[in-house]
Amino acid sequence: MKNSILKVENLQYIYGNGKMALDDVSVEIYEGERIAVLGANGSGKSTFFLNLNGVYTPSHGRITYRGKTLEKKNLTELRKNIGIVFQDADNQIIASSVMAEVSFGPMNLRLTKEEVLKRVNEALIYMSLKGFEERPPHYLSGGEKKRVSIADIIAMKSEVMIFDEPTASLDPANALMLEEVMQKLGNENKTLIISTHDVDFTYRWAQRVIVFCNGKIIADGTPLDIFKNKEVLKQSNLKQPAMLQVYEMLVEKGLLKDTKEYPKSTEEFNELLDIMKNN
Amino acid sequence: MEKTIIVCLMLFLPAFAMVISLTVQKRNNEARGHGHGIGHRHGSWMAIDYFAFSSKLRRWNATFKLAFTLVIIFLCIGLNNAFVSAVIIVSMFYMVVAVGGLSTRDYISVLSIPIAFILISVIAIIVDFSKLPVGDFRIFIGFGYLYSSISMLFNGLRLMLKIIAAVSALQFMILTTPPSEVILVIRKMHVPNKFADLMNMIYRYIFILLDAFSKMKDAAEARLGYRDFKTFCRTFGGTAGNVLVLSLKKAEAYYDAMESRCYDGELLFLEEEKKISLRTIISATLFIFYLLLIWFFTK
């Protein structure tokens, strides 16, 4: 069994205007998991993330990080280890040069100057941002801004990285770049939580899917379980991933034996076709 | 003879300045549409900021540049000497254009920004009012005379030269130093920390707001929101109000994002000051002595 890293129990969060944003949310997150969070806009995903990071204080419930219950005095510890990449990079970027921006997190951790410099350098290399150090954010393209906002969190060396709709408003090339970064981070055994509307991406990338609807978690399981559950899909306005639909159609039409080995990407599907041909 | 030359000069200079400022205005409008390669988006265009970022003199230490500029400006207005002013105008132009790599057209376009103010305010200095027919040139306006004299015109010219020189010195700093570095220098001058933090954030938000404004403006323009002055006013008022509301609503999101990265009321960045070479300091000192020398021999 994997180690539990974050435990959320009966979380409830109410907005200033009295609207209930999160209602009795309980979930446990384990080391190295790749989690996709699905749900319509306004279903509580972003609020949930800001609670996890301690920016919002829940009106009820408990968050435990590695066995330590979250309180006012260990907030910094939590924020250090749980980093959020915000949906709109412009909301996140605060400094007026890339170097200063990426150093903001590590500087707030009160690290030594050498350590900050080292981490900033590593993060910039990781996101292929070398040579951009002195560039002001208003002379960056949308994709570059996104990369900077990810480097921000990489430089903090957070254990859990949360991405709030990272592919929103990115062009296909940048979306691909982002997926590669996700793969790379996943391979390094980081715990990743991503909110997204892209079911195909979720299907090929995630190990676990959590579905939010009206401030509640209505489903939590493997991508296959979730996407085969018509009830959940209908309730949260989600489509089935194209690969799953194609597979099921082929099985239904008798063209494919139901081996339960679901292809998740076009590459895997291609292999499956090769096997079919050889039989 | 002398008078004629001065009158001609007085007329020629403003006319010349106007032609420049008008062509430049036209050019600026064109430039706004095209932009300069580097990944900036339409609308977030602020020419001086961009020139500073692309200047070769950006490598120089910002504290040095700011201090040098201030010394030059104070020499310029303190000595109040036409020759000193002329030398400053030429050398600042040389530094920013030849060494810094800015195009002459862009340099003059920025220099022409204050031209309207200079001309208008100089008029008030070279013309005076009197009940008696005094001065070298005068005109009767019913109840008295508007008059001017050679010495007043000379004073006006010297003042104009002085202002252009001081503006040139300021340009040396603003066209070669990105604002973020200026803020860093201000921070080091022991202003309250929060003040520098505010400056930092304001600088960042200026571009976000400009972008929001420009997007809304384009959307309104597509719907004929600027067809005449009246519609303009209504559209402008609506746009401006809307941008303010949207931005204030976002303020909380900005704060949350900062807090999620452990912001604790103190805006900390790792910003390194650029190295300063001994050669630069010596050259700058020599230049200042040179100005003093000119003043000494021409006063």
Added chain:
Amino acid sequence: MSKKQKAILTISAIIALAFGIVPGAGAMHIMEGYLPPTYCIAWGAICLPFLAMGWFSIKKTLDKNKKSITMLAIAGAYVFVLSSLKIPSVTGSCSHMTGTGLGAILFGASSVSILGLIVLIFQAILLAHGGLTTLGANTFSMAVAGPFVAICIYKLCQKLKVSKAVSVFLAAAIGDLFTYCVTSMQLALAYPSAEGGVMASAIKFLAVFAPTQLPLAIVEGILTVLIIMGLETYAKSELTEIGFIKVV
């Protein structure tokens, strides 16, 4: 050339300039190099108590709510951006708003002094309007005197039960006019007339800047009214919720 001819030439040139230069004229920033050193320092010193007052007011706001720092920053950036946008003036060319009246009405006169100082610094380094040595004089006229008068007029109008649109218009326009008068005074003090002294000089400066500043004040007044009305129509609840804007 006879004397008369010369005189006519000079006068016509002056008139042509006063009206012809109107294109491109913005708010009335005193340019770098215009003021002698003593005046630069004196005006800076005069601003200090007002800035200190503004600073304490801002600090109080921040101590009460740490989060208001991003709001203050947005307010400052907003005033800057508003002042950098081109608006058509009556002569058909472009001009700029000052935004100080709006800032004072929305955010209060005391915090505007500090925000105004920052805006003026950015106007000098990003737009080449104004300057470093004239920062003190400009701060006094634009960030202290103008907003202060604007807020007084606004409060007075409210006491007299004048309609909101009219009070906002008067506050913004008169705030602008006051800035224009103070600036003319500052220029006159530095360059008194040989014959009539400071007052005569002030009248001259008021006269030459009138063609640019009088229309600007009216346009500023109209636009400020429209912005505030725009705010009221679709954002009243949000703004009160934020609890930042006191007057609207």
